[in-house]
Amino acid sequence: MIHLENVSKVYPNGTEALNNITLDIGKGEFVFIVGPSGAGKSTFLKLLIREEKATFGKLSVNGRDLINIKKRKIPYLRRTMGIVFQDFRLIDKMTVFDNVAFAMRAIGEPEKSIKKRVGTVLKIVGLEGTENRRPRELSGGEQQRVSLARALVNRPEILIADEPTGNIDPELSFEIMKMLVAVNRRGTTVIVVTHEHELVRKFGGRVIRIAEGELDSDYFISTKYNPQKPAPKPAGDESAAPPDDDDKQQTDGSAEKPEQNGSSDKEGGQQ
Amino acid sequence: MSFSSILYLIKEGFRNIYNHRMMSLASVVVLVSCLIITGSAALISVNVNSIISSIGDEDQITVYLKPELSDLDSIKLGPELSALRNVDSYKYRSRDDVLKDYKKSLGDDIFEAMQGKGNPFGNEYKLKLRDLSKYNETAALIQKMDGVDTVSDRSDVAGKLTKLNYFVTVVGLWVVLVLAVVTLFIISNTIKMTMYSRRFEISIMKSVGATNTFIRIPFIIEAMVIGLASGLISSAVILSLYEPVRGAAAGVISMIGPATQTAEQIWLPTLLVMSAIGMAIGLSGAVISMVRYLNKEGGAILGK
Numbered sequence: 001m002i003h004l005e006n007v008s009k010v011y012p013n014g015t016e017a018l019n020n021i022t023l024d025i026g027k028g029e030f031v032f033i034v035g036p037s038g039a040g041k042s043t044f045l046k047l048l049i050r051e052e053k054a055t056f057g058k059l060s061v062n063g064r065d066l067i068n069i070k071k072r073k074i075p076y077l078r079r080t081m082g083i084v085f086q087d088f089r090l091i092d093k094m095t096v097f098d099n100v101a102f103a104m105r106a107i108g109e110p111e112k113s114i115k116k117r118v119g120t121v122l123k124i125v126g127l128e129g130t131e132n133r134r135p136r137e138l139s140g141g142e143q144q145r146v147s148l149a150r151a152l153v154n155r156p157e158i159l160i161a162d163e164p165t166g167n168i169d170p171e172l173s174f175e176i177m178k179m180l181v182a183v184n185r186r187g188t189t190v191i192v193v194t195h196e197h198e199l200v201r202k203f204g205g206r207v208i209r210i211a212e213g214e215l216d217s218d219y220f221i222s223t224k225y226n227p228q229k230p231a232p233k234p235a236g237d238e239s240a241a242p243p244d245d246d247d248k249q250q251t252d253g254s255a256e257k258p259e260q261n262g263s264s265d266k267e268g269g270q271q
Numbered sequence: 272m273s274f275s276s277i278l279y280l281i282k283e284g285f286r287n288i289y290n291h292r293m294m295s296l297a298s299v300v301v302l303v304s305c306l307i308i309t310g311s312a313a314l315i316s317v318n319v320n321s322i323i324s325s326i327g328d329e330d331q332i333t334v335y336l337k338p339e340l341s342d343l344d345s346i347k348l349g350p351e352l353s354a355l356r357n358v359d360s361y362k363y364r365s366r367d368d369v370l371k372d373y374k375k376s377l378g379d380d381i382f383e384a385m386q387g388k389g390n391p392f393g394n395e396y397k398l399k400l401r402d403l404s405k406y407n408e409t410a411a412l413i414q415k416m417d418g419v420d421t422v423s424d425r426s427d428v429a430g431k432l433t434k435l436n437y438f439v440t441v442v443g444l445w446v447v448l449v450l451a452v453v454t455l456f457i458i459s460n461t462i463k464m465t466m467y468s469r470r471f472e473i474s475i476m477k478s479v480g481a482t483n484t485f486i487r488i489p490f491i492i493e494a495m496v497i498g499l500a501s502g503l504i505s506s507a508v509i510l511s512l513y514e515p516v517r518g519a520a521a522g523v524i525s526m527i528g529p530a531t532q533t534a535e536q537i538w539l540p541t542l543l544v545m546s547a548i549g550m551a552i553g554l555s556g557a558v559i560s561m562v563r564y565l566n567k568e569g570g571a572i573l574g575k
Binding site: 042045046049051072075076077078079080081082083085089091102103105106107108109110111112150154162 | 274276472479485
């Protein structure tokens with residue numbers, strides 16, 4: 001589903017944000033992207049949503065070549081994705097309903113299906129009955145759930161969550177993560193960028209660690225949430241064993257070396 | 272695009288205007304000022320042209336024959352005049368006809384004593400010219416003929432009006448150009464401000480896959496509505512002042528009255544042209560600011 005081959009990104013000011021990244025993310029995987037600040041995690045996401053173009057290498061998402069994609073085709077690529085932002089990005093002057101509906105209106109969906117689908121998705125994220133409330137009347141966790149509902153309402157194949165729990169307290173973070181796992185179980189590929197090792201340990205799954213713009217490690221943590229879903233082996237990375245830091249620690253499962261060629265779909269896991 | 276999307280985008284355009292009503296009002300005021308000046312210059316030009324062409328319609332020159340020239344000699348002069356290349360046709364008017372005309376316009380009493388041999392006027396010819404621009408040339412030829420006293424001279428008025436029209440057109444064009452640039456600047460800033468204040472929404476729209484066209488439409492609607500409103504307001508101002516100004520000008524120079532366009536003749540073209548110009552300026556301003564914004568800062572989604 002997502003294929004990076006020797007991808008590098010150098011910004012016009014000379015900053016080398018990513019260097020020679022090679023990895024595959026299969027359909028239906030649950031992946032954490034971790035690493036210190038400035039490691040290149042955000043650039044990685046920007047490449048995936050084609051906010052930035054890779055300087056070198058090959059990059060494809062859902063079969064679309066993101067290096068040679070035409071500008072006018074980019075919106076259609078993004079329609080296959082949902083994005084959850086750290087700062088929620090909710091529009092204060094709109095109600096909860098309109099915030100979620102906004103994502104559908106922005107791609108020209110008819111009002112009839114908007115009404116139907118927004119109601120359903122709000123139910124999924126547990127916000128039924130809050131349709132007419134304003135974001136400021138909600139807690140941080142609820143606001144992030146609205147943001148999640150907005151990301152889900154267009155039925156994305158890939159859900160990208162950029163530090164989704166960065167602005168909410170630990171208890172609510174847990175709730176948000178549980179929802180992301182639930183979304184993943186419905187078949188959506190979920191990519192979560194986070195700094196919170198505790199959540200990674202708790203929820204497990206494939207963990208890709210980026211450090212100084214390079215793929216530092218790619219391993220799998222098995223937990224009760226992600227019981228048996230090993231990550232694919234990143235191509236060209238022989239030292240993909242978990243590093244000796246917090247990220248590789250296990251909770252109730254074990255850290256595994258990545259296996260060949262991302263066979264996660266076939267192995268069930270969260271499906 | 273579905274019907275509900277179109278409605279949604281139109282609504283968004285009007286919402287933009289309402290949310291930035293002060294800036295929208297400023298844009299309308301500047302654009303109205305620009306359009307009033309543009310429209311006035313255009314109407315002056317149209318009317319000067321109209322006066323010139325009315326002179327052109329009266330492309331006749333009067334050849335006054337010497338009073339002592341006999342009627343027979345006067346009549347003989349007719350074919351000679353028509354032989355001139357620039358003379359299209361001619362009409363003979365006897366001294367009695369001329370006197371009748373004066374009596375008609377100035378009253379019978381004064382001319383009572385001038386009947387018969389007391390008539391001081393000579394016979395005359397009204398000539399229709401083929402090309403008014405060769406007026407001086409033709410007049411000089413006629414002037415040389417025997418029995419011709421004087422030839423009426425209208426070339427001076429035509430020349431002055433042509434110069435005035437040129438002046439109005441050139442000055443008007445520069446004024447319009449300068450004001451158009453100022454207006455474009457103001458409108459593009461209004462749209463840029465609107466886009467900046469909605470950058471959050473724009474980034475969300477981009478993140479969910481809205482096309483640039485979809486994102487642009489409300490801003491285009493906003494700019495065009497501002498342009499249209501300005502066009503209508505400036506047309507209303509110009510049309511309400513047109514007849515009083517025309518009447519005042521006709522009071523000073525009598526030929527302005529019949530030769531110029533009436534409000535009835537100009538209201539529809541004025542309304543349509545001004546509205547179209549207003550919308551075109553609005554649209555251009557919006558396009559300038561949007562292309563730059565969406566290609567640069569407005570392209571960010573994650574924005575870190």
